[in-house]
Amino acid sequence: MAIQGFLVVSLLFSCLAATSYGEVTFSSLQESLIVTASPKLRQVLKAGEDNIIVSWSFNKSLAAGTDSSYKTVKLKLCYAPVSQQDRAWRKTEDHLNKDKTCQHNIVTKPYSSSNNTFTWTVERDVPTATYFIRAYVYNSADHEVAYGQTTDAHKTTNLFDVQAISGRHVSLDIASICFSAFAVVSLFGFFFLEKRKAKVSQAK
Amino acid sequence: MRLGNMEEFWTFGTPFLKYERSLARHFKLLILNIKPLNSDYFQWQLLICGHFIFRIAAVSGAVFARVAMGTACDLFGPRLASAALTLITAPAVYCTAIANSAASFLLVRFFTGFSLATFVSTQFWMSSLFSSKVVGTANGIAGGWGNLGGGATQLIMPLVFGLIHNIGATKFTAWRIAFFIPALFQTLSAYAIFFLGQDLPDGNYSQLHKSGDKHKDSFSQIFYHAITNYRGWILALTYGYCFGVELTIDNIIAQYFYDRFNVNLHTAGIIAASFGLANLFSRPGGGILSDIMAKRFGMRGRLWALWIVQTLGGIFCILLGKVGSLGVSVAVMIIFSIFVQAACGLTFGIVPFVSRRSLGIISGMTGGGGNVGAVLTQVIFFRGSRYSTETGITLMGVMIICCTLVIMLIYFPQWGGMFFGPSSEGTTEEDYYMSEWNSAEKERGIHMASMKFSENSRSERGKRVGSAPSPTDGTPSTYV
Numbered sequence: 291m292a293i294q295g296f297l298v299v300s301l302l303f304s305c306l307a308a309t310s311y312g313e314v315t316f317s318s319l320q321e322s323l324i325v326t327a328s329p330k331l332r333q334v335l336k337a338g339e340d341n342i343i344v345s346w347s348f349n350k351s352l353a354a355g356t357d358s359s360y361k362t363v364k365l366k367l368c369y370a371p372v373s374q375q376d377r378a379w380r381k382t383e384d385h386l387n388k389d390k391t392c393q394h395n396i397v398t399k400p401y402s403s404s405n406n407t408f409t410w411t412v413e414r415d416v417p418t419a420t421y422f423i424r425a426y427v428y429n430s431a432d433h434e435v436a437y438g439q440t441t442d443a444h445k446t447t448n449l450f451d452v453q454a455i456s457g458r459h460v461s462l463d464i465a466s467i468c469f470s471a472f473a474v475v476s477l478f479g480f481f482f483l484e485k486r487k488a489k490v491s492q493a494k
Numbered sequence: 495m496r497l498g499n500m501e502e503f504w505t506f507g508t509p510f511l512k513y514e515r516s517l518a519r520h521f522k523l524l525i526l527n528i529k530p531l532n533s534d535y536f537q538w539q540l541l542i543c544g545h546f547i548f549r550i551a552a553v554s555g556a557v558f559a560r561v562a563m564g565t566a567c568d569l570f571g572p573r574l575a576s577a578a579l580t581l582i583t584a585p586a587v588y589c590t591a592i593a594n595s596a597a598s599f600l601l602v603r604f605f606t607g608f609s610l611a612t613f614v615s616t617q618f619w620m621s622s623l624f625s626s627k628v629v630g631t632a633n634g635i636a637g638g639w640g641n642l643g644g645g646a647t648q649l650i651m652p653l654v655f656g657l658i659h660n661i662g663a664t665k666f667t668a669w670r671i672a673f674f675i676p677a678l679f680q681t682l683s684a685y686a687i688f689f690l691g692q693d694l695p696d697g698n699y700s701q702l703h704k705s706g707d708k709h710k711d712s713f714s715q716i717f718y719h720a721i722t723n724y725r726g727w728i729l730a731l732t733y734g735y736c737f738g739v740e741l742t743i744d745n746i747i748a749q750y751f752y753d754r755f756n757v758n759l760h761t762a763g764i765i766a767a768s769f770g771l772a773n774l775f776s777r778p779g780g781g782i783l784s785d786i787m788a789k790r791f792g793m794r795g796r797l798w799a800l801w802i803v804q805t806l807g808g809i810f811c812i813l814l815g816k817v818g819s820l821g822v823s824v825a826v827m828i829i830f831s832i833f834v835q836a837a838c839g840l841t842f843g844i845v846p847f848v849s850r851r852s853l854g855i856i857s858g859m860t861g862g863g864g865n866v867g868a869v870l871t872q873v874i875f876f877r878g879s880r881y882s883t884e885t886g887i888t889l890m891g892v893m894i895i896c897c898t899l900v901i902m903l904i905y906f907p908q909w910g911g912m913f914f915g916p917s918s919e920g921t922t923e924e925d926y927y928m929s930e931w932n933s934a935e936k937e938r939g940i941h942m943a944s945m946k947f948s949e950n951s952r953s954e955r956g957k958r959v960g961s962a963p964s965p966t967d968g969t970p971s972t973y974v
Binding site: 415454456457458459463465467470472473474476481484487488491 | 759
């Protein structure tokens with residue numbers, strides 16, 4: 291009898307665990323943080339050089355105690371819709387494990403309801419695109435429970451741009467040109483050698 | 495003197511030559527497979543490449559390059575022609591590392607694409623070195639392993655890129671450095687071709703020209719005899735529906751599996767790569783089949799084999815568009831790839847016999863036909879949203895079957911065609927190949943290479959050699 295009871299309870303418990311462990315969707319998250327960032331509208335930042343100062347805090351107009359389960363905050367750089375067009379690898383999906391909107395991490399910090407700020411130098415591997423910043427809040431089980439972002443629900447306001455590095459270096463340029471010149475010179479060398487071989491065989 | 499039976503084929507050292515030729519082509523194909531480099535910077539550039547006008551320009555450039563390459567082979571010999579082309583296009587690959595705008599990227603890709611014309615010189619070279627009995631096998635192996643390079647690079651380049659990225663370069667620099675690898679190999683293979691290759695078993699064109707054994711031919715004559723030979727045009731059309739289809743599938747298949755069956759991008763890439771990797775054995779298999787059929791049935795056997803294999807390829811293409819489950823789809827795709835690539839190998843078992851004097855240009859026309867077929871197919875069936883991809887694939891299969899029917903029109907008076915035997919007038923190989931030379935040229939004696947070839951090509955009569963008519967120039971045998 292006790293064993294049966296135990297089995298039923300553990301079955302119920304595992305079902306519950308399964309549902310809570312299930313995929314978290316973006317639409318289930320509450321927007322409870324206010325996030326602001328230093329770039330002005332459509333300002334162009336250079337990757338590897340310019341800074342972004344991000345500040346975030348709990349939205350005080352919401353009921354107190356809403357943030358009791360909040361443990362950590364992760365800030366990410368996210369693509370604006372204009373930079374997602376025709377690019378399936380940046381697509382927005384409701385299921386957060388499949389969502390590819392936010393691919394660049396800025397910082398992860400323990401949660402505190404106010405006075406949070408961070409200065410981030412835009413990293414060198416950020417591509418040229420239009421962005422906004424979003425903060426995901428995680429509970430102690432490391433699941434997303436809330437978020438906040440610098441833009442509105444349609445992702446049209448407060449967007450800024452990043453200009454990527456070109457990846458070119460002077461050394462690469464020089465190497466390319468030298469090797470190319472070498473190839474062309476070799477070609478002329480081949481023709482010259484060929485003519486000489488032919489003359490030699492004619493002389494024989 | 496030609497490399498004839500299978501023992502000579504394998505021991506002469508030309509397998510090395512073939513491998514080096516296919517290496518050369520492998521690295522050209524590297525440039526086409528930049529999809530694996532997932533850098534955002536790169537992907538944006540790729541989107542621009544889909545522009546219609548660029549495609550038209552690329553195709554016309556490709557066709558022109560192949561015909562020009564064929565001409566260069568006829569005039570200067572394949573060794574010099576391909577070493578020259580490889581070296582001339584190497585700067586384009588080096589300069590990919592410094593491209594920084596859509597325009598510069600397009601230019602670089604356009605010029606690198608010219609290097610693919612070495613396909614023509616490879617087939618010409620194999621056709622010159624190997625005798626009729628093994629020419630299909632030689633062409634098939636060289637062509638197949640070259641195309642294999644295209645599939646292999648989908649796997650190799652991402653690894654190279656990953657390696658460089660891990661060493662410490664940012665992604666945007668790593669892909670630039672990665673392009674030095676194919677560029678260096680391209681330069682090295684040009685050197686290998688020049689110093690280790692040989693145009694003909696007798697020697698190189700330039701030496702033979704000077705010693706008088708080979709005469710420098712005239713471009714206008716070669717060109718005229720190439721374009722007036724209807725068989726060249728027919729083969730160009732059918733090649734468009736085996737190699738052209740192969741190129742089309744290379745472009746769309748990863749996306750097809752990704753969209754229709756929801757596999758992840760990495761898996762879709764592997765499936766796509768396996769399509770190209772089948773070239774390891776399928777195209778050589780086509781060439782070997784061509785030679786086996788020729789041994790028994792002569793040229794008629796080659797023609798029938800080509801028609802049957804390519805039509806079967808079309809049938810499996812129709813099937814591919816119709817199947818709805820992932821496992822069956824992959825299986826059908828692999829069978830389809832084997833037939834389509836074997837058809838490419840079979841085509842180049844026939845091309846060496848269409849013309850001797852204009853072998854280069856005929857090879858170039860056929861190769862160019864492949865590219866035109868690819869673009870035509872993509873434009874008709876896979877552009878925009880008129881047809882879903884699976885409908886496009888099925889319709890492409892129907893088009894393959896229809897366009898392959900023209901093989902029935904090919905007729906060699908000395909050997910016959912699919913439905914008719916050799917001409918009752920007793921036309922011989924000499925008659926056919928000598929018709930490309932006028933009497934003034936024959937008096938100068940510059941037609942001797944074609945004479946030698948026509949003797950060699952008697953094997954295309956199949957097992958009936960004993961009952962064939964004797965050459966009109968020779969004396970008939972008398973009873974003793």
